[in-house]
Amino acid sequence: AFEPRVFSGVQPTGNLHLGNYLGAVSRWVPLQDEMPSIFCVVDLHAITAGFPDPKELSAATREVTAAYIASGIDPAKSIIFNQSQVKEHAELAWIFNCVARMGWLNRMTQFKDKAGKNRENASVGLFAYPNLMAADILAYRATHVPVGDDQKQHLELTRDIAQKFNNDFAERIRELGIGVPNPTPSPELPDELYLPLTEPVIAGPATRVMSLRDGTKKMSKSDPSDLSRINLTDDADAISKKVKKAKTDPEPLPGEMDGLKDRPEADNLVGIYAALAGMAKEAVLAEYGGQPFSVFKPALAEIAVMRLAPIAGEMRRLMADPAEIDRVLKDGAERASAIAQPVLRDMRRIVGF
Ligand code: ADP
Ligand code: NA
Numbered sequence: 001a002f003e004p005r006v007f008s009g010v011q012p013t014g015n016l017h018l019g020n021y022l023g024a025v026s027r028w029v030p031l032q033d034e035m036p037s038i039f040c041v042v043d044l045h046a047i048t049a050g051f052p053d054p055k056e057l058s059a060a061t062r063e064v065t066a067a068y069i070a071s072g073i074d075p076a077k078s079i080i081f082n083q084s085q086v087k088e089h090a091e092l093a094w095i096f097n098c099v100a101r102m103g104w105l106n107r108m109t110q111f112k113d114k115a116g117k118n119r120e121n122a123s124v125g126l127f128a129y130p131n132l133m134a135a136d137i138l139a140y141r142a143t144h145v146p147v148g149d150d151q152k153q154h155l156e157l158t159r160d161i162a163q164k165f166n167n168d169f170a171e172r173i174r175e176l177g178i179g180v181p182n183p184t185p186s187p188e189l190p191d192e193l194y195l196p197l198t199e200p201v202i203a204g205p206a207t208r209v210m211s212l213r214d215g216t217k218k219m220s221k222s223d224p225s226d227l228s229r230i231n232l233t234d235d236a237d238a239i240s241k242k243v244k245k246a247k248t249d250p251e252p253l254p255g256e257m258d259g260l261k262d263r264p265e266a267d268n269l270v271g272i273y274a275a276l277a278g279m280a281k282e283a284v285l286a287e288y289g290g291q292p293f294s295v296f297k298p299a300l301a302e303i304a305v306m307r308l309a310p311i312a313g314e315m316r317r318l319m320a321d322p323a324e325i326d327r328v329l330k331d332g333a334e335r336a337s338a339i340a341q342p343v344l345r346d347m348r349r350i351v352g353f
Helices: 018-031 054-071 088-097 102-106 109-115 124-138 149-168 170-176 236-245 264-277 281-288 293-319 322-351
Strands: 006-010 037-041 079-082 144-146 199-201
Touching: 006 018, 006 124, 018 037, 018 054, 018 144, 018 264, 018 293, 037 054, 037 322, 054 079, 054 293, 054 322, 079 322, 088 124, 088 322, 102 124, 102 149, 109 124, 109 149, 124 149, 144 149, 149 170, 149 199, 170 322, 236 293, 264 281, 264 293, 281 293, 293 322
Parallel strands: 006 037, 006 144, 037 079, 144 199
Antiparallel strands: none
């Protein structure tokens, strides 16, 4: 069987925010005790929507690294590195550019959102981004990918790529004797696979954190005008102010989940509270049902400060020593390469290079 392995990443494009933390990074921490884990700062992805200032890009890479460590990722146990330092990502992405079909990528909603009306002017990299993401995961033959809800479609594409590659090269994989028995036999797949069909790990009460000023928009790094966004670098005062200013409706909180329907702002704040407190949303409603936001918001602010302010403090401490962060990234890149290189050697043999 495929060895269980976790892979995930965040782009170094500006500040990490509460959505990245609750939807992704905080959920990685317990996983690193369950299976070998690789956490990447995906800087090759950070140039797809336009090249950032080169100095800002390397500073953002260090900041995301600091956020991982401050959130509880242990660099002695898990691998932390940046994507551009392991060449196998780009090499495998090229192979996958020739596996994925134009029609598959044309269906990606994130490209449509990010490219907007002016598709002709989007970079080819932005269009092909999901192939690079598939390469990030499959260069390690990772089996589990913990991400937010917005990445679901890209992970389905990763599985489609793995499935097509396994099928197209089934005979070759058998001939070379490097296949793994298919753990879930099905008529769509050969008996032996080289690439695993990766499982998305999208779970918990905050897989899609919405903006605090508009409950219908995702909290996102890419909207610089959204000052309501809670950043991982915010201090206690800033966190507290942003929670208290969050848009809400005038009704008290409902006692049951049904009562959150058509109340996106209330639903979002309850989900955030639940994730920060390690509770289910039902339990939050059992506690706060019938209470007005004037009671719930201070409680939410308190737990947000309690969970997030220490991370900001630890990030500041880590960022004061950039040489140490660079050392973590270098060590991580060596350990990542040691896994990806033999996979690429096999992939090259399969293809015939
Ligand atoms: P962003 O979408 O903020 O630019 P990335 O694309 O680098 O950030 O995403 C990094 C991780 O954070 C991914 O796993 C993504 O699914 C998750 N994520 C991003 N925004 C949110 C959100 N608002 N709620 C939950 N998870 C999110
Ligand atoms: Na995203």
